Amino acid sequence: MRLTTEMLVTGRLVAMAFIILHTLFPLYWALVTSFRHGTTLFSTALFTFPDLENYRKVLGGPELWRETFNSVLCAGSVTLLSLLLGIPAAYALGQMSFPGRRLVLGLLLLCSMLPQIAILSGLFELISAMGLYDHVESIIFADLFFALPFTIWLLTGFFRDLPPELDDAAKLDGCSLMRRIFSIHLLLVWPGIAATGLLNIMTCWNEFLFALTFTLNDSARTLPVGIGLTSAPGRFELPFGTIMAASLLATLPPILLVLFFQNRIASGLTAGAVK
Amino acid sequence: MLTVPLSKRFDWRPWALVAPALIVLMTVTAIPFARTIWLAFHDDPHGFMQAQPGWSLTNFRVLLQDRAWWTAVSTTLLFAAGAVISETCAGLAIAMLLQGYSLKLRGILLAIILLPWAVPSVVAARLWNWMLNDQYGIINAMLVRLGLLHQGVAWITHPRSMVAVMIAIDFWQATPFMALLSLAGLQSIPTDVFEAAKLDGASPWQRFISITLPLVAPVLSIAVLFRLLDALRMFDLASVLYGTDMSGMTLSAFVQSQIVQFGAPGYGAASALGTLGIIALAAALYGVCLKIPGWIRSS
Amino acid sequence: MEKTGHEVRVIALPSDWGTVLPLYRQLLSAHHPVADVLILDSTWIGALAPLLLDIPPTDDDAATRPPPFQIEGRQVALPWYRDIGLLFYRRDLLERYHLPVPTRWSDLERTATLIQNAEYQRGHPIWGYVWQGRTSESLVCNALEWDGAENPVATDGTVRTSLPGLQRALERATRWVGTVSPPGVLNYDEENARGIFQSGHAVFMRNWVYAWALANSPDSPVSGKIGVAPLPRDTQDAPSGIDGTVYLGIPRNTAHPAEALSLLHYLTSEAVERHQALAGGYIPARTSLLDDPEIRSAIPILDTIRPALASLGLRPVAQTGIDYPRVSWIMANHFKDALRSTHPSPQTLTSLVSSLEQLAMLGQWTLSNSMIERHRP
Numbered sequence: 048m049r050l051t052t053e054m055l056v057t058g059r060l061v062a063m064a065f066i067i068l069h070t071l072f073p074l075y076w077a078l079v080t081s082f083r084h085g086t087t088l089f090s091t092a093l094f095t096f097p098d099l100e101n102y103r104k105v106l107g108g109p110e111l112w113r114e115t116f117n118s119v120l121c122a123g124s125v126t127l128l129s130l131l132l133g134i135p136a137a138y139a140l141g142q143m144s145f146p147g148r149r150l151v152l153g154l155l156l157l158c159s160m161l162p163q164i165a166i167l168s169g170l171f172e173l174i175s176a177m178g179l180y181d182h183v184e185s186i187i188f189a190d191l192f193f194a195l196p197f198t199i200w201l202l203t204g205f206f207r208d209l210p211p212e213l214d215d216a217a218k219l220d221g222c223s224l225m226r227r228i229f230s231i232h233l234l235l236v237w238p239g240i241a242a243t244g245l246l247n248i249m250t251c252w253n254e255f256l257f258a259l260t261f262t263l264n265d266s267a268r269t270l271p272v273g274i275g276l277t278s279a280p281g282r283f284e285l286p287f288g289t290i291m292a293a294s295l296l297a298t299l300p301p302i303l304l305v306l307f308f309q310n311r312i313a314s315g316l317t318a319g320a321v322k
Numbered sequence: 323m324l325t326v327p328l329s330k331r332f333d334w335r336p337w338a339l340v341a342p343a344l345i346v347l348m349t350v351t352a353i354p355f356a357r358t359i360w361l362a363f364h365d366d367p368h369g370f371m372q373a374q375p376g377w378s379l380t381n382f383r384v385l386l387q388d389r390a391w392w393t394a395v396s397t398t399l400l401f402a403a404g405a406v407i408s409e410t411c412a413g414l415a416i417a418m419l420l421q422g423y424s425l426k427l428r429g430i431l432l433a434i435i436l437l438p439w440a441v442p443s444v445v446a447a448r449l450w451n452w453m454l455n456d457q458y459g460i461i462n463a464m465l466v467r468l469g470l471l472h473q474g475v476a477w478i479t480h481p482r483s484m485v486a487v488m489i490a491i492d493f494w495q496a497t498p499f500m501a502l503l504s505l506a507g508l509q510s511i512p513t514d515v516f517e518a519a520k521l522d523g524a525s526p527w528q529r530f531i532s533i534t535l536p537l538v539a540p541v542l543s544i545a546v547l548f549r550l551l552d553a554l555r556m557f558d559l560a561s562v563l564y565g566t567d568m569s570g571m572t573l574s575a576f577v578q579s580q581i582v583q584f585g586a587p588g589y590g591a592a593s594a595l596g597t598l599g600i601i602a603l604a605a606a607l608y609g610v611c612l613k614i615p616g617w618i619r620s621s
Numbered sequence: 622m623e624k625t626g627h628e629v630r631v632i633a634l635p636s637d638w639g640t641v642l643p644l645y646r647q648l649l650s651a652h653h654p655v656a657d658v659l660i661l662d663s664t665w666i667g668a669l670a671p672l673l674l675d676i677p678p679t680d681d682d683a684a685t686r687p688p689p690f691q692i693e694g695r696q697v698a699l700p701w702y703r704d705i706g707l708l709f710y711r712r713d714l715l716e717r718y719h720l721p722v723p724t725r726w727s728d729l730e731r732t733a734t735l736i737q738n739a740e741y742q743r744g745h746p747i748w749g750y751v752w753q754g755r756t757s758e759s760l761v762c763n764a765l766e767w768d769g770a771e772n773p774v775a776t777d778g779t780v781r782t783s784l785p786g787l788q789r790a791l792e793r794a795t796r797w798v799g800t801v802s803p804p805g806v807l808n809y810d811e812e813n814a815r816g817i818f819q820s821g822h823a824v825f826m827r828n829w830v831y832a833w834a835l836a837n838s839p840d841s842p843v844s845g846k847i848g849v850a851p852l853p854r855d856t857q858d859a860p861s862g863i864d865g866t867v868y869l870g871i872p873r874n875t876a877h878p879a880e881a882l883s884l885l886h887y888l889t890s891e892a893v894e895r896h897q898a899l900a901g902g903y904i905p906a907r908t909s910l911l912d913d914p915e916i917r918s919a920i921p922i923l924d925t926i927r928p929a930l931a932s933l934g935l936r937p938v939a940q941t942g943i944d945y946p947r948v949s950w951i952m953a954n955h956f957k958d959a960l961r962s963t964h965p966s967p968q969t970l971t972s973l974v975s976s977l978e979q980l981a982m983l984g985q986w987t988l989s990n991s992m993i994e995r996h997r998p
Binding site for chain 3: 384387389390455456457473474475476478479480481564565566567568569582583584585
């Protein structure tokens with residue numbers, strides 16, 4: 048039997064519909080659950096009327112705000128720091144040729160392949176010794192471990208794609224090195240920097256292992272740790288409704304980033320693997 | 323080149339640009355890593371007492387006999403294999419589906435498909451755990467409603483199904499990544515190759531095997547390597563779903579609980595190095611697997 | 622503290638008690654003391670003992686049950702208030718079928734099955750018994766209770782090689798899963814169990830004292846319909862319910878040992894324990910207070926659970942000391958293996974014994990005092 052074009056189109060449509068359903072249904076279910084409390088929580092009806100009680104509860108307490116503040120502080124600082132440190136390094140690695148360049152690149156690749164737990168014991172001691180234990184600063188410091196190599200590696204690729212003639216021309220015009228980086232190249236690799244920054248923000252926002260290991264007190268927690276550790280707060284009902292409300296609120300920023308900057312993020316991810 | 327005379331002298335400028343980043347990176351990587359190695363080779367099973375002086379292999383000797391450790395090894399390998407294989411196949415399939423749509427529609431679909439990738443793993447674990455609840459979970463309810471089940475199943479109690487649940491959640495989260503990279507690979511294939519093959523009367527399957535796959539392979543193999551390394555260090559799902567249950571512990575969860583829960587940084591460090599070894603082995607094995615088709619063709 | 626004029630700053634514990642032990646480890650091994658008196662769960666004391674100050678014995682020590690916590694002959698913590706595993710039941714259902722509160726595990730199983738079947742006939746499906754099967758400290762408590770606390774580690778620290786009682790208990794509980802208990806019970810912690818019981822979906826529940834007030838709160842569907850009793854036991858002399866007493870102790874690195882000690886004695890004094898009992902419903906550790914009429918009327922369940930309080934079902938914390946968190950982890954995981962019947966109970970227990978022996982061989986259970994001295998900051 049030959050496949051007709053019509054069947055092929057229908058098949059494609061069905062497959063795509065299934066993929067979208069598989070993608071979105073869990074998120075939809077989280078939304079439904081977050082509207083429910085009390086005994087309705089245990090209902091398996093697929094629809095519900097929006098009831099913001101759980102959100103009021105979650106937003107009314109100080110925990111979520113504090114955790115959000117910590118998460119924002121963390122993701123923001125790590126991204127900023129790694130861009131500040133990473134841009135000059137990536138420029139050197141992508142635009143200049145110098146002995147030892149390959150060595151540095153190899154080292155960076157090695158660093159980015161090292162799993163977090165390989166340095167966990169040592170980092171734990173280092174952070175305790177620095178007095179950062181149970182402070183948000185400890186997470187910022189620790190997150191540089193993966194954010195920095197990733198940033199440099201990705202940006203090096205973007206810098207390398209720029210034509211070298213540009214640099215030579217600017218050099219002849221007597222532009223200093225710093226001016227060349229900041230007034231010429233930065234403008235040109237702007238999309239790359241945006242992609243790198245976005246990916247860094249998302250990774251830090253979602254990071255769990257370091258945040259869990261280096262903080263213990265409620266006051267230093269980030270959102271994922273708060274959500275991961277929430278058990279029933281001694282209230283009457285199982286807290287799934289409030290957990291889902293908090294989870295969705297925590298997921299909102301990365302989801303918005305993906306929806307608005309889908310192209311940038313996609314190009315960053317692809318560049319990370321292909322370059 | 324314009325800079326011939328300059329190249330004779332040592333050029334300090336690139337190093338000045340690289341130095342700040344390298345110094346910070348060394349502080350967060352090299353110092354802790356060196357410390358990890360030191361801890362691993364010293365007899366300090368509890369972290370409370372002063373370590374015994376001198377280097378020692380005690381931690382590793384204990385590790386080799388630790389049943390929990392070997393369970394974590396097999397859990398992690400099983401999880402990584404299951405997750406990476408299923409995600410790669412599904413990712414490639416989704417990418418090929420997406421290719422059939424117009425550029426604009428593709429962008430919208432891609433944005434939707436990428437959403438689970440943006441969800442924090444912790445949230446994903448909690449969400450799926452709720453959906454899989456034996457009493458009130460929607461998945462059990464649907465299966466019962468469809469007549470496929472008589473009574474709700476406790477999905478996360480048995481060791482094998484515990485790993486399967488982790489794979490399912492990771493599949494939901496990481497398939498978008500594989501789809502995205504497969505799409506990038508597919509787009510690098512010139513369309514006229516397909517047209518030519520079509521004219522030659524090649525079936526869709528033949529076209530897939532002899533054109534698509536070999537041309538996507540370079541990009542795909544790197545994407546798979548990334549995923550493999552990621553899956554082998556999975557921590558979030560195991561930790562949130564299973565806590566300290568040995569049957570659901572991945573290697574990272576094992577190491578973390580040794581350090582934090584049991585206060586044994588030395589033993590934790592030894593198991594971290596063991597984990598590193600296993601990851602390296604798996605990556606090397608993957609590298610060998612990639613070369614095999616080449617060897618077969620050349621011989 | 623009005624009496625002495627010293628100022629006391631109260632530091633709140635993290636809301637999740639699972640993170641407290643690692644926090645204490647950090648705080649107590651630091652050079653700068655953060656706290657002078659610590660709230661201690663009985664399971665942490667073993668692991669923290671090397672970092673806790675000796676509390677000199679007084680004549681008052683006999684007035685509490687449990688007695689002050691001793692480890693390696695050192696007294697390191699005083700009991701503050703009591704907690705214990707209890708059996709919660711649906712009084713209305715037991716009355717409907719004219720059944721007594723079970724006192725043996727086999728009775729519980731039979732009663733639960735009976736009510737379950739009868740209610741199912743009436744069109745009200747309900748589970749018989751919910752407990753804590755999640756791989757955690759709670760599972761250790763549950764398993765030891767099933768058997769009247771036949772500890773895998775004897776009080777002198779030796780590992781028992783034969784555990785017939787525990788094996789029978791595990792086999793019985795394995796049978797419960799999917800029959801009287803929901804299959805998901807193997808993932809339940811205290812709150813999951815309470816969720817099922819409190820929403821009216823179970824006849825019996827094992828839980829700690831705190832569940833009473835919550836299950837009887839005005840908005841609870843089972844409010845006023847429940848009762849509480851000591852947990853069943855199979856022999857008369859076996860303790861009923863694992864002891865979950867909360868203690869107070871002093872870190873070694875405190876800057877004010879004398880003041881800390883006086884605060885400790887104040888907090889465990891009769892006046893303060895009475896106030897706690899009347900205001901917060903905390904069960905006092907001082908046995909004399911259990912007869913106090915005012916306290917008995919403030920905590921009405923006190924009379925029914927008195928027999929449980931009199932016995933002490935202890936986990937092997939004191940004898941395994943610094944290794945207890947690991948011992949508990951190993952026990953919980955082996956019990957879990959038996960319960961989900963991936964391995965038969967005898968095989969699981971053999972493996973448990975060999976794991977514990979291996980751990981004991983590493984030589985840390987008997988922590989000599991010289992080691993402790995050396996660590997003093």
